[in-house]
Amino acid sequence: MSTLIFIGLAASLLIYAAARLSRPLGALLLMLLSGAGVAALILSWGKGFTETLPLGNGLELTFSLSTFNWPFLLLGAFVLFIVSLFAVNALKEMEHGASFLALLTLIGVSVMGVFGAYDFLTLFIFFELMTWTSFFLVSMGKTGAKKAALIYAFMSMIAAYLMISAIMMIAQYTGSFSYSDFMGMYEAMPSGIRTTVVIFFLAAALIKGGIYPVHFWLRSAHGDAPHVFSPVLSGLLVKYGYYSAFLFLLFFPVMVATKAGITQVTSTDGPNFILAFIGGLSIMAGTVAAILQSDAKKLVAFSSVSHGGYVILALAYGTNMAVAGGLAHIWVHVLTALGMFLSMGAVAYRTGTTDMDEMGGLIKNMPVTFTVYLIAIISVAGIPPLAGFVSKWMIIQALAANGSYILAFMAFFGSIGSFMYVFRPLATIFLGQRPHKFKDVREVPFFMQLAMLIVTLLTILLGIMPYYLLKPFTRIQEFIGMVPVKIGFSTVYSALTQLDMMLIFLVFGGGFLLALVIFLLFSKPTKVEQHEVYTSGEIAPEISTTPEIYHFSKGYYRSFGRLFSRWPSVEAWYHKGAAYISQFFEIIEQSLFKQSINGFIWLAVVVMAVLMAVRWF
Template structure:
């Protein structure tokens, strides 16, 4: 026994020393082969020294295998060294080009000697290591594992230098035998040894039996069965790889066609396979689908490329290996195919054989093989303790494992599988390999190779071990120790990937880091180990496989044409390759998690699962990372679509590259419109893991969008608008008006769907949409990309209509995102100027952050309730823990008031950009931003009003949260009003004014008194009409003058009298001058604040009205009065299509001003329905308040005095009097110089405001 122990440890020492010496002498082939041979002798000594039947069999088998394989290596190396004249790798470099046949045989021999599957040099080593594990000689087994890793390093280095590196100039004097083949005795011997090596790999059993006969153990001892027969789904791509390679030498076209046929058959087999569990079936389907699309894509992508036969050979081997991994029912085949997957994909990574490719491929291979060796140790550990490689048997026996054994095995699996998944800190191969691999390979590397790691982690931890068993090995809070490890690694990977992608300028490398982030997100959620987290993670696995394949294949098509991977070289390529880049944009929106694309739904479910499990830190991390991701994703879209293209003329990608893009883009859309399809595949996986881990099965929430007719008409009609406008740009506007009119009719038709507040808001959304789209026809008459403009405009309105029709919290948020994210961004940046792109980006990110706050708050409420239904949430809120409820409500309200730009700091970041097309600016200010106050009131009412909100504390009979909202609104309306007064930008002045007026709306609503809510809702509508008039009037100016500053305007009143009149009417009304409608609503708000005792809030509102009046008069004076400026001399009145919407809005405003009951009666009904009190009002009655008065009385008095004044003027002696400017003796003052510009008005107040609100550089404090 002692002798055996000494021999075993001596062999282990010799093994390790030999490998280290071989590594140190890696640049001399003779020495490498010598020392590696010594190391193999160490293996033999170790096996014999262990003395077990398996180890001795392995030792004697190792003698036979290594003798044959090393003889093959020695002879082929001799030929190569003789040709190079040296054993130095520097001289041998490039032998693959000079002597391709011998170099290929040499590489084959080295891989065989290395013991990489399927080369059966691995089997003898496996038996020796198994013998060490069997005898609990863990240190010896670890020495063997370490030695294998060291050997892999120098073997791969030699293979790359000798076989794969291209010849350098210094080797040009060497003999080249390309195309020649010499039938020498040496060649015959090499062929014989090659065939014998292949035979040993295909049919090793006879040689195993011979080795067994030398072993000293009893004949009743049997060796472990490490490999079982391969499934047909694996054999088809494997056998096809050899056939395709052969056919390709004679007919490349036939090879390409056959490749597609075989891939289609393989997918059919995957679809119809029956004997797999739900997890294996899901991943088998994903692997087969993505492989099929990649092979179709490769037909044109690889056309005319060198080594195409080799490419297809290894691509099909990789496909077969992936399917082998997912269909394996035992760890023997699992490990075999795992190594084959690494080996085949390695050759695809280095396909170009550039220096960078070889370097990245080397890292990829060594990291994955090292991880596999470590995982191999874990597999042997399980077999030794349970007695089988069969996964079912192991799953039944894991409870027998001691905790140290189980944790050691789990650690080995997490390391081995984590490397392939790309988990931090085992990730570095991934960002290096993606950029150098062909783009057709980057897609499966990201979409399915990394998913193989996730599959393995899920299979081992949650199917074989199970959550319940994992919990017994140790807990960290509510996590199992293994699950906690996964979540930590996943979270680190997620944030690391997002941050690294943010700083990247190489498109493929950026997408690679993005893959790291997405994999990390999936693994972090998977680590929770709950039913919902599994369902969400698996759903995202599917979605990510699809949209990341789409991104890489689309990027590959762009790179294929542009011959560059750097973003700065791809500027404007979307203009030249609209289909390819359009598909790319769909993938970007999906990976950002925006609806109605597939990524939104799986992201929502993952966040929901994490919150439901009480892991709040994880969703916060996910949402933070999503904001980082949004920054660089939008940057990509900006570069591809909205920068100027300056390259050579290019065309779209070939058909075989576009077809997979179309399929993938369709799947992304289908996954969003019908998320139940992907849930039907992920739910059975969750059921499987729940049954294995004894988990509670929790109902997966319904994630299907509930489309109202109006929202569906608008969004589907937007698509029609796009294609109609593509054929005839002028028809896009007309079609959009018709679509929106139908959507308005749909609201009326489906009136019973809505609560009263939402019904009237939906009416306003659609009606104002009709008017602004009608106005846009004239405004966009000479504009570019009209079909795109109207598409996004109508789709955005469709999202808002969906918000109003939402019956539950999920749909409210989903349609909110449609309304306020990508559609809004694209319509805002339509002008494509640098300013509009910068401002649009800023606004998009701010909206994204606000939506993320809402997202978390909504999920906190719904996950705690177990339902999205408003009524159920209201009931559950009564018993929710106060900190949880308060946090959720604060987050939701914060998101809503951020939409209305009501946070009283850096309003310039919150308000919508002035660079947006004016009809859009008008609609955003008048309607879309009202979604914030609308949401606040709806959430307050449907969640039970003071019954729920009062739990957060009260202040002066107000909910503490609503009081905070009122204070924020008061500060903002005062601050924004002051800022509006000092602006000189035409639209910027109006936008600041919008923010101020929204403060009035929010202030009234936040008071929650009948008078306050009535005033807030009345101003809600009044501002909608009046501010829209102001913006449309400004648009009439901008459409002709094309200036941004008021200082360049003057004298427009004479040239645009209707526009002037409409502007002045709307501006004065909005300022709160009686008896106009703007005053009526403000009067109610003033009354509500003073009656409730909130005097400072009321004074703030009064003061802000003065600021609004000053701003309106400033605009009117500078733009419309005085002599026409140089820029305004040729201006004409706006066309009827632009004036008509303003006259309609003005007429409605006049009617409401005279008869406020026209608004207040419906408002009172809304308040009653929402249990917020009611008002004593009639259709044609007075304003409700203390000392109520009727605007009609004041209107009649004013009309009477106006009529008397007009008559006096007409009947008097009219004289035209010229008034000369007193110039203090200066006589050459021009009209332009005498015109007081915007910067010169209110100099003293402006100086005070700037001192209080701005720093020395003019930036907001």
């Protein structure tokens, strides 16, 4: 894998050069590379290896490919493959497109490093590589992107420093950075260090994963990043956080209990419950905030917060069903995030905006994009028969089976709430009144459609055949010594009941066909100009109405917003804190560095007096 990493580094230069010649060529090269990655991973199913890259002086980087990280590596390669396919057309008019592709290749390198790492040092190095490359990538977005990227980098650095502190504590205790040494010695570590390490690492993971209450960077970073990069952020980079959380959750009490074969969670598992509760809060906060967004991409960003909540909730809950559901939900969220962000990117590619209040009626112009979005949101909302239903079903089954009704309520809240927020772009972008300026909007070019359709197809197929969705994760469960969830080709068995997705698909498919038949049998509808709907075809000249004022998508959920307007906002506190820090820094500069010469001498005399006084007395 170290060879691959060096190839990746070299490839980023090559791709930069190629993209300078022609953007599509660069994107195609990246697509081929990541496609080769996908293929190689699928071919190496079931195989594994470990290799070390010595740096001298006792330092070495260790990489491995195993059942444990296989799905994550595949995920990284897949996201890059889809995004670079999308980028073949999408990057054409983008400023700095060549640098964009080169940096995206470096993201690919960081994927290999983070997911392929077998020691903490490697993990950290590639986390940091991701931080600075994605910082530049986010900065390339629209107006607010620069500020967004800085906040993003700031939060990432906090996470990185928490992580490195934890890693160094581990290294000091175990004498190495290796995962296996840590796993072996974890039980023997003093509980103080153990707690600190776990808290630091999980805090870092939550920041990277964009979980409430450290989620606020997601809004601007995902929302303002370039349209091509938002899917990577949401589909791939927050997964680094989930992955590192999962690494650490392996050591949590419940996981240890579950590994021993117990499936019943008891109320004494404090730490797990707190983390699961944080996940639940994240679901709710993300959902509510997403409902209130008027920018389509920010809406999707908050939906990522909510979905991250599901993953953390499920992984922290820790029964074998919950873990399988949570891991599967990571993959499901990759597909939905790609679907939603790519379709929003496609819309923005043609219309130049992501503000939902401005748009409407694009279903006629962009039917493929509409379909992609529709399938994605059905999966997001957890409506059968798509992949999203499977993972949510598993998570809620696990919660309900053990009687954790508060958490189950939170998970349900997210599901119901997601109906509300995913419907908003559907109604305001694709349905409803089409403003005149978007009359000539065309469907996006071929490669963009292709990228989106692959995602859609996978969402449907994995929904019908959950075996392919779940098998890698049950293998992880076997790998870490947990009782795997029982699955069939299209069925999942829980403690309470069983789920046959094929059956559900057939029922839904039958219903769809029935509706189609009814639609075709009855008479064709008459086509009218869209605004005629509102005035029954008559526009009274004295009212001087224009079609735009009937545009009902403005302030879509305004009344709902009033409902939540009194809720405490974590983001406001952060803003206040930042203002205080800024003032404080100003005071420091004024008092220590902006003196007259006499002032500096005074300073020196005072410092000298203090230093001597401290010695003497």
